[in-house]
Amino acid sequence: MKYGIIIHGGAWDIPDELVDNHLNGINNALELGYSLLEDNSNAIDIAEKVIVLLENDPTFDAGKGSFLNALGNVEMDAIIATDNYKIGSVAALNNYPNPIKIARAIYDFDGPVLLVGEGAKIFAEQFGFQQCKIEDLLVGRELKRYLKLKNDNSFVPKDAFKQKTRGTVGTVVLDKRGRIAVAVSTGGTPKKPPGRVGDTPLFGAGAYVEKNKLGVAATGYGEDLIKVLISRRVLDFYDRGYNPLESTEQAISFLSKSVKGLGGVITLGKEGLGLAFNTPRMVFGVQTDEIKSFIGINQKDREKLLKQL
Ligand code: GLY
Numbered sequence: 001m002k003y004g005i006i007i008h009g010g011a012w013d014i015p016d017e018l019v020d021n022h023l024n025g026i027n028n029a030l031e032l033g034y035s036l037l038e039d040n041s042n043a044i045d046i047a048e049k050v051i052v053l054l055e056n057d058p059t060f061d062a063g064k065g066s067f068l069n070a071l072g073n074v075e076m077d078a079i080i081a082t083d084n085y086k087i088g089s090v091a092a093l094n095n096y097p098n099p100i101k102i103a104r105a106i107y108d109f110d111g112p113v114l115l116v117g118e119g120a121k122i123f124a125e126q127f128g129f130q131q132c133k134i135e136d137l138l139v140g141r142e143l144k145r146y147l148k149l150k151n152d153n154s155f156v157p158k159d160a161f162k163q164k165t166r167g168t169v170g171t172v173v174l175d176k177r178g179r180i181a182v183a184v185s186t187g188g189t190p191k192k193p194p195g196r197v198g199d200t201p202l203f204g205a206g207a208y209v210e211k212n213k214l215g216v217a218a219t220g221y222g223e224d225l226i227k228v229l230i231s232r233r234v235l236d237f238y239d240r241g242y243n244p245l246e247s248t249e250q251a252i253s254f255l256s257k258s259v260k261g262l263g264g265v266i267t268l269g270k271e272g273l274g275l276a277f278n279t280p281r282m283v284f285g286v287q288t289d290e291i292k293s294f295i296g297i298n299q300k301d302r303e304k305l306l307k308q309l
Contacts, residue, residue, distance in 0.1 A: 001268075001269075001272060001273070001288050001289060002176065003037050003174050003288065003289050004037070004173075004288025004291070005030065005033040005034055005037060005046065005171060005172070005174075005268070005286070005288070006171065006172050006217075006268045006275065006286045007026055007029050007050060007054075007170070007171045007266070007284065007285045007286075008026075008167075008169065008170050008171075008217060008266050008275070008283065008284045009022050009025060009026050009029075009054065009167060009282075009284070010022075010060060010061060010168050010219050010282065010283065011167055011219045011220045011263050011264035011282035012167050012279055013280035013281060014167075014280075014281040014283060014297060018059065019297055022060075022297060023283065023295050023297060024059075025054060025057045025059045026284065026295050027293075028053060028057070029171070029285065030285035030293055031293075032049060032050060033046050033171065033287075034287040034293065036049065037175060037176065040175075042179065042181075043082065043173040043175040043180055043181035044082050044104075044107070044173075044181040044183075046173045046175065046181070047080060047183035048100055048101070048104050051098075051100040051170075051183045051184070051185050052098050052100060052101065054185070055098050055099070055100060055185055058139045060167065060168070061167050061169075061186060061187045062078075062169045062185040062187055063076070063097055063099065063100075063185065064097065064137050065137070065139050065187070066187020067189060067190040068138070068191070069188070069192045069194050069196070070150075070192065071194050073134065073194065074095060074137050074138070074187060075092045075093065075187075075188060075194065075195075075196075076090075076092075076093045076094075076099045076185065076186065076187050076188070077092070077093070077188060077197060077198055077201040077206075078093075078099035078102070078103040078183075078184065078186070078200065079103055079182075079184050079203065079206055079207050080103045080181070080182070081107070081181070081203060082107075082179065082180065082181045082182075082209065083179060083180040083210055083212070083213075084211065086110065087107065087113045087203050088103040088106030088108070088113065089103050089106065089113060089114045089115075089200075090102050090116070090120045090201060091114060091115075091120070091200075091201040092117040092120070092194075092196075093116075093117070093120045093121070094117075095132050095133065095134055095136075096130075096131055096132060099185055100185045102120060102123070102127075103185075103201075105129070113203070114201055114202075116197070117195070167220075167282075167283075168184060168200060168219040169186070170182070170184035170185075170206075170218065170266065171184075171217060172209075172216065172267060174215070174268050174269060174270065174288075178212070178270065180215040180269060182207040182208070182209045182216065182217050183217070184200045184206045184207050184217050184218070184219075185200065186198060186206075186222075188200075189221070198222025198225075198226070199218055199220075200218075202226060204229045204231055204232035205222070205225050205226045205230060205232075206218050206222070206225065206231060207231050208231035208232045208234070208235060212269075212270065213239075214238055214244055214247070214267045214268065214269035215267065215268055216231040216234045216235065216248075216265055216267045217231070217267075218231050218265045219263055219264050219277075219282065220262050220263015220264055220277075220279065221261060224259045224261025225263055227258075227259050228258055228259060230251055230255055230265060233251045233254060234248055234251045234265055234274075236251075237250040243274070244267050244268070244272045245273070245275075245276075245306065246274070247274055248265045248267050248276040249276045251265055252264065252265060252276040252277060252278050255278065256278050261278075262279050263278070264276060264278070264279060264282040265277075272309060273286060273309070275302060277302075280298075281297050281298050283296070283297045284296055284297070286305060291305075291309075
């Protein structure tokens with residue numbers, strides 16, 4: 001493969017009535033990303049723009065449409081990184097429309113790798129980002145979910161990944177000059193405790209990338225993805241001689257066996273692509289110089305895509 005892009009929109013039991021919205025959202029992001037790729041844009045600029053589009057789409061649990069935490073606030077995590085070990089990430093960030101843009105500013109600043117909460121806000125203000133109102137991020141559906149879960153002491157966040165809901169967004173881009181970038185953004189899990197940070201902003205967990213090898217973006221129940229460093233684990237399998245597809249399958253199999261984790265990963269590099277998930281659904285899109293635009297949401301779609309590899 002000379003260049004390409006792969007995108008995910010979360011691994012959950014995406015309900016039938018939301019399937020079209022998910023497929024459309026990923027399709028829009030893929031069209032944008034691939035047209036930028038053909039125009040010779042940088043991998044990192046493409047990754048950022050694709051994630052901004054998905055953060056602005058309330059279908060997904062990122063930016064607008066994020067889940068509310070246990071106090072009824074929005075706290076978001078995001079990461080952007082390239083294959084030269086340059087990283088920018090934010091965690092527990094309140095009320096900004098596009099956390100990925102703040103992660104990108106941290107990336108460009110090239111000092112701290114990860115800023116959280118109040119510190120991330122101070123940085124964002126210094127760099128001219130405007131905070132929005134929670135109402136700008138809140139969609140009625142999430143307010144309803146919050147009010148329903150607020151006093152439900154039996155709710156287990158991990159079970160949400162088996163339930164009918166929505167997810168994190170992520171992408172891996174290989175540009176025409178062979179550079180790889182990864183970007184992921186999330187509102188986290190429903191009713192998470194304030195200050196809870198998931199896998200997304202942690203390099204090696206929510207995303208990982210190495211030069212001339214692979215970029216990886218993850219989605220799923222963050223606590224388990226952190227425990228097994230899921231994105232870095234894909235590279236571990238790759239380094240042991242598995243191809244990109246097998247590396248994703250091995251990593252998800254390890255997630256299932258070791259911690260009974262729930263989630264999915266996507267990967268892309270010159271040697272090919274891979275994707276695997278153990279949740280009922282994961283919405284994804286792929287386009288490369290060798291593979292025409294392909295959007296899918298379940299294991300059957302994944303099998304169809306794999307026949308083209
Ligand atoms: N994978 C997103 C999260 O658990 O926060």
